[in-house]
Amino acid sequence: MSHFDLRDGVLHCEDVPLPAIAAAVGTPVFVYSTMAMRTQAQALRTALAGLDDPLIAYAVKANPNIAVLRTLAREGLGADVVSAGEYDRARAAGIAPDRIVFSGVGKTADEMRRALAGGLAQFNLESFAEAEMLSEVALAMGCTAPVAFRVNPDVDAGSHAKISTGAAHNKFGIPIGDTLAACAALRDLPGLELRGVAMHIGSQLTSLAPLEAAIAKLDALIAALRSQGHAIRTADVGGGLGIRYDPALPPPPSPADYGAMVTRLTRGRDVRLIVEPGRLIVGNAGVLLTEVIRIKPGPRCPFVVVDAAMNDLMRPALYDAWHPIGAVAPDGTEMTADIVGPVCESGDVFAEARRIDRVGAGDLMVIGTAGAYAATMAGTYNSRALTPEVLVDGGAWAIVRPRRTSDAFLADERVPPWLAGDREPDRPT
């Protein structure tokens, strides 16, 4: 069930009419549904209930807002983090250290120290050089770092090239064929304790087949490692399960299908399963609420110029991603239009020649499925404000990140001494 529904002809998020949020906060604004996130978290928990104490480590990068993290922490989710910033957020949200996995291909010594001092479940190591650095850092701190090796299983995730991570040419993990030797060499690094193996083959996967193939490889690897005397206790299969963006396409596998598959492949293996879902939990829990600035005639169809732009939601420009778009108060008629933002780039297009609800200047619209990889990837290009975020829970709502205006950014900037003191240029008379 969607938590964004038309009631009396007006789109609501749970029990809150979106025009009320637009009137109070202005547009553009991201709006998130608590229930939508909770429903997804619970669906995944239920799907994994056949396993002994699995760890659902929510991939913080998908939506790191502290209110989102707290909502998910209350659902019992842990965190997959890839930077000290994400680690700190997870901790600030109240996620227990032993439910935090530290991934990422370029962890620095400072980040290692921060996580070791605060505690964590494991580091997912991406190279042997990283293992050597972590061992030194841990020894200097007088502790031992719990680690898993992230392997690159060399499977084609079948997703967009920019979000596939499990092929041999991708920068992630160590080649699966090198893992036995790497783990043997790990015995010479006294600052580390090998706990498990990890992988993440890509994002927005719409078929379980590549995941299943990669998990089978991981399973064989665990058996081989154990036969060499390594006590493998965790198997982290990453995130990646896709969600529905375009209702005209077949739906991706459900959390239940996914859970059944990973349960079948990992039950009885005497390992703790770790999963790192991001998009699955928050993707469909958010919309980008925007106002039509004006309609401009175009050669094929009109341009609907909205006040959101590529700096707010980069996915269409970056990955040619398709997002649903509709009016907040549709009048039942339709039009074909290019939906574009105000940024000075031809790529600032949310949709081309799209059939949408008829809209005019001043109307509110939503760009859907904007809960994941949206606000967190936003920027201020063209000196635009950083778009605010609102969290809805039933009939209650709150601003969970205020709009940060271009004035605030300007105030942060400094004029160096050699440029100081310029008079304002004379105005032409």
Ligand code: LLP
């Ligand atoms: N674990 C690791 C190590 C990851 O790198 C990622 C995502 C995840 C888990 C979560 O994947 P998910 O369940 O959300 O698919 N900006 C892109 C997506 C980049 C994903 C990066 N890594 C987009 O907007 O589609």
